[in-house]
Amino acid sequence: MDITINGQLHQLDIEPDTPLLWVLRDELGLTGTKYGCGLAQCGACTVLVDGQPTRSCVTPVDAVAGSQIMTIEAVTQDPVGQKVVEAWVSQQVAQCGYCQSGQVMAATGLLKQTPKPSDEDIAAAMVNLCRCGTYNAIAAAVRHAAQA
Template sequence: MDLTINGVTQRVEVEPDTPLLWVLRDTLGMTGTKYGCGAAQCGACTVLVDGQAVRSCVTPVESVASAAIHTIEAVETDPVGRKVVAAWVEQQVPQCGYCQSGQVLTATALLKQTPNPTDGDIAAAMVNLCRCGTYEAIATAVRKAAGA
């Protein structure tokens, strides 16, 4: 099947029910998207599918074959994604960094849908887990990116 990932059409030969995460990581070698829990709970595997934050660990690849998929590898090609990354760096959000690709993509999806989010909007959208507990820095960076 053909997938459009970061604006490039990729042909992959995988079973239709293969999780998108494994197609990205194992088939295409795009390791920026992380495996966390495998149950769509932590958000480390978050990618954008038609602009929506989606947990790729439980998303069958056949369900996104006609969609535009964006990963952390290309987040800075999007103006909103570029603002999010700049705010992340300025606020020094990451500690271990493992969850950050999912956090950045979730924040990008939020700001594309809600350019001026309230604190409540941020809290509702930014539900990915961070074992280092950088939630306040994440929220600060989202507010910074919204104002940039």
């Protein structure tokens, strides 16, 4: 099976229903994308599939063959992603940091589709869980990135 991650084509010999998350982490060594729940509850595993924030823990790898997949490892190569990362740094969002890969990808997906989001847009898009409670900093960083 062929899949394209961060612009690079990978040939995989793997059960087609393996979740994309575990292909990224264990087969390709891209461990920036995190496992949190395995049920699409928390969003720590969020990647972009053709620009759409997608929870890779419940996405079978064969469902995304032929799609463009972007992970946190390539986020700064994307101009919107770069802005988001700079906002995450300037707003000092992260605490433990474990959910932040998924948060940054969700924000990047939002701003790619909606460059000037309203507070309601932000609330609707930024639904990933953060046990450290960085939610206010996350919202501030998304607003900051949208103005950058």
